[in-house]
Amino acid sequence: MLRKHAAWLAAALPVAGCGTEYRLFHPAGPVANSELHFTVLNTAVMLVIIIPTTILTMVFALRYRKSRQAAYDPSFSHSLVLELLMWGVPLVITVILTFCTYASVFAVNPADPTSLDNQADPGAVAPPLNVDVITTDWQWIFIYPDQHIATIDDLVVPAGRTVRLRLSSATVTNDFYIPQVAPMIDVMPGMVTHDAFRVNRAGAYEGFSADFSGAGFSWMQFSTRIFSPADFSAWVAKTQAAPDHLDYARFLQIAQPTINETAAPHYFSNVGPNLFADVDMAVMDGKVFPVPADLDAKGPYPTPTLGKQDEVKSGT
Amino acid sequence: MFVQLQGAWSPLFGRLTLDSIPYSNPIIIFAFAFSVIAGLAVVIPVLYYGKVGYIFREWICSVDHKKIGVMYIILGLVMLFRGFVDGMMIRTQQVMADGPHSPGFLEAQHGYIPPSHFDQIYSSHGTLMILFAATPILTGLGNVIVPLQIGARDMAFPRMNAISLWLTVMGAMLVMASLFIGDFSDAGWVGLTPLTELPYSPSVGVDYWMWAIQISSIGTTLNAINIITTIIGMRAPGMRWDRLPIFTWTTLSTSIIGLTAFPILGVALALLGADRYLGTHFYTAGLGGNLMLYTDLFWIWGHPEVYFLVLPAFGILSEVIPTFSEKPLFGYITMVAATFAIAGISWSVWLHHFFTMGAGPMVNTFFSVATMLVGIPTGVKVFNWILTMYRGRITYTTPMLWSVGALLLLLIGGLTGVMLANPAINYTVHNSVFVIAHFHCMVLLIAFTIFAAIIYWFPKVFGFTLDEHNGKMFFWTFCIATTVVFTAMFTLGFEGETRRLDYLYDPDWMPMLIVEEIGIGFYCLSVFYFFRMLYVSIRDREKNRCGADPWGTARTLEWLTHSPVPFYNFAVTPQVHELDELAWRRANNCEALMPETYDPIHMPKNSMVPIIIGVFAFGFGFGMVWRIWWMAGFSLLAIIATVIISSFTPDPGYTITAEEMRRLEERKEPPGIVADSHIPRPMAEERIV
């Protein structure tokens, strides 16, 4: 039956997924590694039940057709032994998976993943890089409180150092997602969530929001660039000379509904020290950024209210 | 009033203005033209053949559970079609809008649908498919079959049954109205806060979504009350609990879920309504609201809801597989136990829909374990179905094909479900198309069983069988389509694609998106075969007339009475002796024996009250959506007044004498659902104003 072939195809495809577009199979850091490890383990344990059951289903479905004249036993409708097996074996599998879950859930816990604590890795003992993340409609703002700089839609971090994020939203719920790098965590207004990751090699990845947040949602990508420590320091120094400053008043401007169509990055220096806390408090006091009802009936979309800057590639 | 609204508001028209009608949107104009033509295709023949009075008296005012069930199923199939069109539009937009250089047509930057319209399309796709296609069809099947399976004449509350139907229809009509007047919610079928609060969803879309669901939920809750009371109180003599057909058992547990879970949805949406209409702060981010409260309340309903859908599907499998394997269901008692285990545990798993909300490792572990525990009774059911087929004599009629397909889908859906139950995996695929593919496997297995059930029970209700060849073509094209689309979608999930994207930024996804679009082509082909199956079957109905047991190997009580079923179900209430009563009678060569004498029977009259309540419910919903306070207030008062006034003239029903029973039973032309139009049913004499 066609379905039989399709089932094998479906199983084979991921295994054949050596291409780099299979992001989930190409983890870039210890947390993502841990996630893939548990994915494979969990799936393998489940397949212990699913594969024999699928085979049995297809064998019985084909073998006991009327035309095949196989054995017919209409009184075979209960069996204590089989019942015990069919309740018992899945129960044992569930117990095994419970142990897997319990181990995994601490390893990849976004607030404090234990998979980052491998003492053999120098990044585990180096001081972490703190990044504050604020989402607006519809951009990502990354604030580096210790370096007093900020970016829009560009997360730049050094390789080999743990990055600890505090996340909050100025408007509606988003989801912080960099598939090969960090565990997903919700970003919610009036609340602070935490995430952590580490990547040991330089590279570039794409991050985006996984929780629908409105008309500009499809354009909420942000680039994630891992620099060597030297390059990172150089980048920080350059950004600290950026002409635009980010204080709360400037934040109110850039937080107006904006669809950043090319996810063009933007850079700020002289970031106010308590900006993240101020935005969080303002939201809790009732600050909203209403979306106009007639937004986006057609393009072009509202461009970022960023003014004339060097590194801006204006989207339209 | 109370809140800041964007746009104008007038006392007479509320927020409704001429601008609310999307004259300039070509897609909507096309949809409107299509709907008008489809509507005329129904209305014109009715007028031409002079059937308006018949349709009103015998169908719209009907309190007969079979007619109500058929109307539920028709509503569900029409909404399934519209939901499918929405799905097709989603897929087409995504394949056209992949990559920054993808072209844009019809006012869109990329693809052919601008973002907020795309968002409305996928929101209506989800809402329609779950609440206005799957739920009504399964409810309708329960309505038609359960009273027959337990040997009853009708449901416990026939008029309330009709009210449930019309409330559901009006909810669906609100969603349809949103297509042409105003817009629909763009916040998904879930409607998470604070996105659905006024500042971030300022138009009437979320209000349409909210009221459509609230009104139809009342219908669902009333229907649950009806079914539970019917099953408990109206079984035929000898129909003990250990002889109850398995589909009735699953419908009972489904209704218990519906009765207890839907009120929570009502609360979740009512509090959102309070935020949007009264300016309260239940779910706002500021001023002391808690947006996670909505997520929790919604999913406390949402997870039992999916079991509300899947348990009747399991019941259907438990009826079809034994019939076409010519064997009793394996492990009847454990099947019933597993059903209630699933229903019970389903209350404790809701957080797995939002593992990423940061509840912490211990809480996440608890819900993960609970979710995996639900898999155990589900696995038991799969094993029992396989063991039913073991050493049976299987005939691959169309319903049996659909059932085996559903079993295979359940295995894949279950595997991916347990994967998703692990928080570590969930953090990599939450809200990605992997999750979409998983739950589409589950809802498609529900669709497979729905098609199996419709084809299985169609001859019983209408008196002729459906065309097998076109049925099988329908099955195979649908099967190929499902395999192609969802294999590609699981693959895209591993590639990192997330959901609800109007524009996809990564051109690497293009090959799989094209594969999915090819799959959609197969779905279109399957729709063609579905309609062809109906056309050929209706055209050839005289050749395919059938008796009480068209399949020959059916096992349960509903196959004891005529096909089509007469309006009184059984002429004389059967005495039940065994589980699988009809199989027992066949083994003892008495399945064709008819009663010797007849007794007078008592039937309820048809009534205008349900449709009146339905119409005013629509008025209330529409008035609330557009904040036309006088319309909403008047409609609400009218509903209350109708209920009160009709309570002054309770329906005494009418009696059919024994001689009339003999004449009805022994006439030559077939009785029942459409053909007995020449036996008019009396109307109740409510004095409405």
Added chain:
Amino acid sequence: MDAHAKHEGPLPPLWHYGETEHDPISTKTLGFWLYMLSDALIFAGLFAAYGVLDQPMNAAGGPGIAKIVHPVAAFWQTIAVLSSVLAYSLATVALKTGNRNGVLAGIIAAIVLGIIFVGLEFADFASLFAIGATPDTSGMLSAFYILVATHGLHMMFGILWMLVLIPQIFLSGFNTAVVTRLLNLRLFWQFQASVWVCVYVFVYLRGTIQ
């Protein structure tokens, strides 16, 4: 127990002649109990929302629960609703002997006491509005108002139901339909009183000591 086994000896009767009498009152009452289960879950959801929004930060700088609940004044509401239930229950005792005047007296007393309850609640809300503690002040107040007002709305529907029953008793006497409605209303009324006890304890008493 096997459907495929042949039955020994002559067949038992296949049909049940004579109308199977399903007692209409017990059927309708079972349906009503099921409705009340769904109503109980509505209140469960509202209590859950109240419990979530009961934290200090949900007051958002406005008045907390302790400032807006007056358990002594609400105690009179409790007396009113419990006496109303007592009056109505006495009406159903009179129903057992078909004593129409007794039934009507009990119902009217229940109505009056119910109106007193609702009136006290309106007065309480009015006084809170006067000091600016409106539902849109904060999440905590939103939860308080909606929970208490939902119960009040149920009480108003019960009173309306009683008012409708009075002419029906005159017009139809104590036929099946009217008796069913009287009994179901007793269930409904007692249920509303039970919910009020929960509201009083969980909101008014507990709110005071926070």
